[in-house]
Amino acid sequence: MMNLYKRGMIFVTFLGSCLSIALVAAALGTNYWVISQARRTPNPTESDGHIHFGLFQGKKELNVAYGWRTYQFSVLELMRQDIDFMIYGYWLTTVVTTVISLLFTTAAAVFAVINTATTPIGTFTGVPGLYLWNSLTIILQMFAVSFWVAQFSKKLQHNVMSLEDRKNLWTSEGMASYGHSFWFMVAAVIVHIINLNFIYFGTSDSREKKSTVPVTEEKGNGAIMLY
Template sequence: MNFFKRGMIFVTFFGSCLVLGLIVAALGTKFWVVARAKRVSNPDESDGRINFGLFQGRKDLNVAYGWRTYPIDMLELMRTDRELLVHGLWVGTVGCLAASLLFVTLAAVFAVINTATTPAGALAGAPGLFVWNCAALVLNVTAVALWGVQFFQKLQHNVMSQEDRDNQWYSEHMASLGYSFWFVVAAVVMLTVNIVVLYVGVARTREKKSPEPMLEEKTNGAIMLY
């Protein structure tokens, strides 16, 4: 394996580390959705700010008597309020991100191995790097798509719990996708860059190797002529 190819593969190691950080941040932060809220009875005096991630969140509500802060436990909320989210879309989003962490970790580990040596097996070598990065890319794209469906199907219309809805709170058309979601989009972009870098490194190496059989054939012909 030539120096250029090793260098390009090592670049993907840093890309994989960045993707790992983005996915972990997306899973751990609380801003997959951000929204404002009002009360039907006094919309001019009331105000609410809500944000939550896949597991935790926070809501600040003001009914004209001052702000009050409440934590949001998404697992508990989904258990008590079946109408808030599509449970299958939430499970799919979390599952895709968790699986992508595994594949990105494999991509990072094998990028280091391929930089230091030339593994014998295909999955441990450059073909495997394509597999791990492509699998992670597909999983992250799927997570983005699932949460997009979740948002447009449910969350853009309401992010308030049943208890809040009973107290006349509403958030329709006041919600947007938060930065935790965009971390996953950034991971998709970075994985695409990784795949392009791998392709450039492998393709250039093949281009350099392709004339060698012709040179060998000419050398053999010259020997026979002699």
């Protein structure tokens, strides 16, 4: 029964890792790390704009009382054209840590399945490995989240417009916010923290110790009765 409980708890972490893989993949593949509105400073009441972008691609819709115009753009190309658009080092760190965290999440899922089916004795393949892969994933995902928060704080909350748009007096000052792609990463961190809790409570020796207490007491009582 105890072994079944342990394997069941570990299998739950496999499901959690699969959810995390989906969340991180969605964060990489969707273009809503930042969303913002925009206005032209000379005529803010007659102009309107909507911008959203992810780590690689984005979309903006601008209207200056002549109808909406839609533009697709590359985030990397914008950074090449305008060094003030984003801090390249922060962007690169966010991308790299997000991608590597996806690899560690996959490892956590694979070894969770292995530990559900068998009892590996290796450090990296057994229960210590489950702690390792999930912990490394949390660290990497926290790096991605932290560097994007720093990026937003230093650059994106003040401006998400291209250099050309700024020359045309467009501004997004104070109108930007985090999009759901960013929150996917935050959710993935929470999932792995939950995974660590399942691993701890599923593999802790405390339950086994509790289950052996009655047996010990019974033996002690038997010895007393014998004397």
